[in-house]
Amino acid sequence: MKLKRPISVQVYAWLLLLPALVLMVAFTHYPIVGGFIASFFSTGREGRASKFIGLENYSSMIADPVFWQVLQNNLIYALGVIPISVILAIFMAVCVNGRLPGRSIVRTAYFTPTILPMIAVANIWLFFYTPQIGLLDQIRGLFNIPSHSWLGDTSTALGCMMVLAIWKDAGFFMIFFLAALQGIPPELEEAALIEGAGRWYYFRRVTLPLLMPTMLFVLVNATINSFKLVDHIFILTKGGPDNASSLLLYYIWEVAFGFWDTAYASTLTVVLLVILCLAAITQFRYMEKRVHYQ
Amino acid sequence: MKRFFSGRVLMLCSLAILLLGVAPAQAAVNLNMYYPVAVGGPITKVIDDMIADFEKANPDIKVKAVYAGNYDDTRVKALAALKANQPVQLSVLFSIDVFELIDQGVIVPFDDFATTVEDKKWLASFYPALMANSKAKGKTWGIPFQRSTIVMYHNKDAFKEVGLDPNKPPTTWNEMVAMAQKLTKKDAAGNVSRWGLHIPSTGYAYWMFQALCIQNGEELMNQDGNRTYFDKPAVIEAMQFWRDLAVKHKVMPEGTIDWGTLRQKFLEGATAMMWHTTGNLTAVRDGAKFNFGVSMLPASKRLGSPTGGGNFYIFKSANAEERKAALKFIKFMTEPELTAKWSIATGYTATRADAYETNVLKKYVADFPAAAVARDQFKYAVAEFATHENARNKKFLDDAIQSVLTGNKGAKEALTGAQAQAERVLKGYR
Numbered sequence: 123m124k125l126k127r128p129i130s131v132q133v134y135a136w137l138l139l140l141p142a143l144v145l146m147v148a149f150t151h152y153p154i155v156g157g158f159i160a161s162f163f164s165t166g167r168e169g170r171a172s173k174f175i176g177l178e179n180y181s182s183m184i185a186d187p188v189f190w191q192v193l194q195n196n197l198i199y200a201l202g203v204i205p206i207s208v209i210l211a212i213f214m215a216v217c218v219n220g221r222l223p224g225r226s227i228v229r230t231a232y233f234t235p236t237i238l239p240m241i242a243v244a245n246i247w248l249f250f251y252t253p254q255i256g257l258l259d260q261i262r263g264l265f266n267i268p269s270h271s272w273l274g275d276t277s278t279a280l281g282c283m284m285v286l287a288i289w290k291d292a293g294f295f296m297i298f299f300l301a302a303l304q305g306i307p308p309e310l311e312e313a314a315l316i317e318g319a320g321r322w323y324y325f326r327r328v329t330l331p332l333l334m335p336t337m338l339f340v341l342v343n344a345t346i347n348s349f350k351l352v353d354h355i356f357i358l359t360k361g362g363p364d365n366a367s368s369l370l371l372y373y374i375w376e377v378a379f380g381f382w383d384t385a386y387a388s389t390l391t392v393v394l395l396v397i398l399c400l401a402a403i404t405q406f407r408y409m410e411k412r413v414h415y416q
Numbered sequence: 417m418k419r420f421f422s423g424r425v426l427m428l429c430s431l432a433i434l435l436l437g438v439a440p441a442q443a444a445v446n447l448n449m450y451y452p453v454a455v456g457g458p459i460t461k462v463i464d465d466m467i468a469d470f471e472k473a474n475p476d477i478k479v480k481a482v483y484a485g486n487y488d489d490t491r492v493k494a495l496a497a498l499k500a501n502q503p504v505q506l507s508v509l510f511s512i513d514v515f516e517l518i519d520q521g522v523i524v525p526f527d528d529f530a531t532t533v534e535d536k537k538w539l540a541s542f543y544p545a546l547m548a549n550s551k552a553k554g555k556t557w558g559i560p561f562q563r564s565t566i567v568m569y570h571n572k573d574a575f576k577e578v579g580l581d582p583n584k585p586p587t588t589w590n591e592m593v594a595m596a597q598k599l600t601k602k603d604a605a606g607n608v609s610r611w612g613l614h615i616p617s618t619g620y621a622y623w624m625f626q627a628l629c630i631q632n633g634e635e636l637m638n639q640d641g642n643r644t645y646f647d648k649p650a651v652i653e654a655m656q657f658w659r660d661l662a663v664k665h666k667v668m669p670e671g672t673i674d675w676g677t678l679r680q681k682f683l684e685g686a687t688a689m690m691w692h693t694t695g696n697l698t699a700v701r702d703g704a705k706f707n708f709g710v711s712m713l714p715a716s717k718r719l720g721s722p723t724g725g726g727n728f729y730i731f732k733s734a735n736a737e738e739r740k741a742a743l744k745f746i747k748f749m750t751e752p753e754l755t756a757k758w759s760i761a762t763g764y765t766a767t768r769a770d771a772y773e774t775n776v777l778k779k780y781v782a783d784f785p786a787a788a789v790a791r792d793q794f795k796y797a798v799a800e801f802a803t804h805e806n807a808r809n810k811k812f813l814d815d816a817i818q819s820v821l822t823g824n825k826g827a828k829e830a831l832t833g834a835q836a837q838a839e840r841v842l843k844g845y846r
Contacts, residue, residue: 167519167520188815248674248676248677249677252674252677252680252681253669253681253686254609254681254684254686255677255680255681255684255686256677263607266605266607267607268605268606268607268608269607269608269669271669271670271671271672271673273672273674274617274618274669274670274671274672274673274674274821274822275670275671275822276671276819276822276824359618360618360619362618362672362814362815362818363617363618363671363672363818363819363821363822364815364816364818364819364822364824365815366822376811379492379495379496380488380492380807380811381805381807381808381811382495382516382520382807383808
C-alpha cells in the first residue's frame with residue numbers, strides 16, 4: 123500500500139500555514155530585506171530623488187562618532203543589565219520559593235514593576251533622580267552626602283538607565299524561574315540532604331542544570347529587551363548628556379523620525395539586526411549542550 | 417401584491433430623494449490637527465474649550481485636535497501621518513521647523529490663499545519679532561500661536577533673605593553672577609541647599625544658548641537658514657560663561673540641568689533664579705508659595721532673547737475647501753480676545769499688539785505686570801535657531817553644549833566640532 127499523501131492534503135497543510143506565513147513575511151522578512159536594500163540608497167527629499175550609492179551609507183556610519191558612542195553604550199548596557207537582572211531574578215525566585223509567611227505579598231511586590239508601563243516608570247524615576255528635590259538626593263541628604271546630578275552627568279547617566287531596566291525586568295524573569303523551581307521534584311532535595319550535600323552544592327549541581335531551559339528562555343528575552351526597551355530614554359534624558367545614555371534603537375528612531383534620514387536609519391537597523399542574530403546564534407549554540415529538556 | 421410593491425418603491429424613492437437633498441447641505445468640513453504642549457498647566461483643556469467655542473460659532477466645520485507631545489514629537493507625528501496619507505489639514509508645529517517642512521514639501525504659504533485686503537491686514541497684525549520665524553523666501557508659512565521669549569524668574573523672598581532688593585533683579589551678566597553668589601546657600605555640612613541660578617540644558621539647550629549668544633552680540637545662523645556661526649569668538653565666550661557659572665562662580669550645579677523638573681525645583685526653593693519660557697508663567701504663579709518676580713534676561717553687550725514656540729501651519733494635503741475652513745479656524749484662534757485668553761491661561765505672549773488693548777488683558781497686565789515682560793522683550797528679540805535639516809543641526813549644537821557643561825570638552829573644541837558638522841550638512845543648501 124503506497125502511503126504517499128494526496129495533493130489535497132498538502133494543499134490543505136499549506137493553507138493552514140498561510141496566515142502565519144503571510145504575517146511573518148509581511149512584518150518580519152519583507153522589512154528586513156527592504157531595510158537591507160534601502161541601506162544602499164540615499165534618502166529621497168523634495169527635489170533630490172533617492173539614488174543608489176552603494177556602501178556610502180556604511181562608510182559614513184563608520185565615520186560617525188555618535189554611532190560608535192551609541193554602540194559602546196548598548197554593549198555596556200547589555201553586559202550590565204542581563205547578568206544582574208538574571209542573577210537577581212534567580213535569587214528572588216529562590217527566596218519566595220520556600221514556605222515563608224507573606225510569600226504571596228512578596229511575590230506581588232517583586233512583580234509590580236513589570237505591570238507598570240515603562241513610560242509611567244520613567245516619569246516616576248525622573249523625580250527619583252532629580253537633584254536636590256528628588257528621592258535619591260533626599261536620602262543622601264539624611265547622610266549629609268552632597269547632591270549629585272545623576273542624569274546630568276555623563277558618567278552616571280547610563281548607569282541610571284541600567285538600574286531602571288534591572289528594576290523593571292527582574293520581577294518578570296523571577297516568575298519564570300519560580301515556575302521552573304516549583305517543577306523540581308522535592309525528592310531531589312531530600313536525597314541531597316541525606317547524602318550530606320551543602321545547600322550551595324545542591325544549588326550549583328542540581329537546581330541550576332534543571333533550570334537551564336528557563337535560563338535559556340530568560341537570557342534570550344533579556345538580550346532582546348536590552349536592545350528593544352528604550353522607552354525610558356525618551357523621558358529621562360533623550361539620549362543625553364551628549365549621547366551618554368543613548369542606545370542603538372533610540373539613535374535609529376532619532377535618525378529615522380527626527381532627521382527623516384531613512385537611508386541612514388536603514389543602515390543602522392542592519393547593524394542592529396546583525397548584532398541580534400549573532401547574539402541569538404551564540405546563545406542557542408552555547409546552551410544547546412547544556413539544556414536538557416525533560 | 418403589485419400595489420404593496422409599488423408603495424414600497426415609492427417610499428424608498430422619496431426617502432432617497434430626501435437624503436440626497438439634505439446630505440450636501442449638512443456635509444461638515446472635518447479638520448484634523450496635531451498640537452504640542454511644552455509647558456506646564458492644563459493646556460489641553462484650554463485648547464478644547466477654544467475649539468468648542470469655534471464649533472459653536474461655525475457649525476459647518478468640525479475640528480479634531482490631537483495632543484501629540486512636545487514640539488519634536490508633534491513634528492514626527494504630523495510628518496508620519498502625512499507620509500501615510502492620513503487626513504491632516506493643519507497643525508501647530510515648532511516655528512523653527514519651517515525649513516524642514518518646506519523641504520519635505522508638505523506646507524503651503526498663506527500668501528497663496530489669504531489674498532483679500534482683509535486677509536493681508538490680518539497677516540500684518542502680528543508682532544514683527546514673531547513673524548521673523550514665520551517667513552521664509554519672502555512668503556508667510558506660519559501664523560504665530562503659542563509664542564514666547566525666555567524670561568528670568570526670581571524668588572523675591574530669597575532676595576529679601578540675603579539682603580538684596582527683591583524688586584531689582586539683575587540686568588547685566590556681572591550683576592547676575594554677583595547676586596547669584598549671594599543667593600547660593602550652603603547647609604551645615606557644606607552642601608548646597610539652594611543654588612543662585614539655573615539655566616536648563618536638556619530639551620532646549622540650544623534655545624538658552626542662543627539667548628546667551630545674542631546677549632553677547634552674535635547670531636547663531638543666517639536668515640536663509642543655510643549657514644551657522646557656532647565658532648565665532650563671542651559665541652565661544654558665551655559658552656565659556658555658561659560653563660563658568662558652575663565651575664568658576666559656583667552658582668549652578670555642574671552637569672546638565674533638566675528642563676522638565678526645573679519649574680518644580682524653583683517652586684520648592686532649590687534655586688533662587690531660573691531662566692525659563694514665559695509659557696510656564698501661569699503654572700509658576702499657581703504653584704508658588706512665595707513671592708516671585710519676572711524680568712527680562714540680563715545683558716552682556718546688549719539685551720536679547722530668542723523667540724520661541726509654535727505656529728499654525730496648513731498642509732498641502734488639504735483641499736481648497738479645507739484650506740478655507742482651516743484659515744477661518746486660525747483666524748478665530750488668533751483673534752485679539754482669544755489670544756488674550758490664551759495668554760492669560762498659559763503665560764505665552766499674545767501674538768498681536770491689539771490683544772493687549774482688550775479689556776481682559778489690560779486688566780490682567782495691570783494686576784500682574786509679569787505677564788507683559790515677555791512682550792516687552794520683543795524689542796530685543798531675535799528669530800529662534802532655524803536652518804535646513806534643523807533637527808540635525810540642533811542636535812550637533814545640543815551635544816556640543818552638553819559636552820561642555822559636563823566637562824567632557826572645552827568650549828572652543830566642542831563648538832568648532834559642531835560648526836564643522838553643521839557645515840557638512842548645510843553646504844548642499846547654498
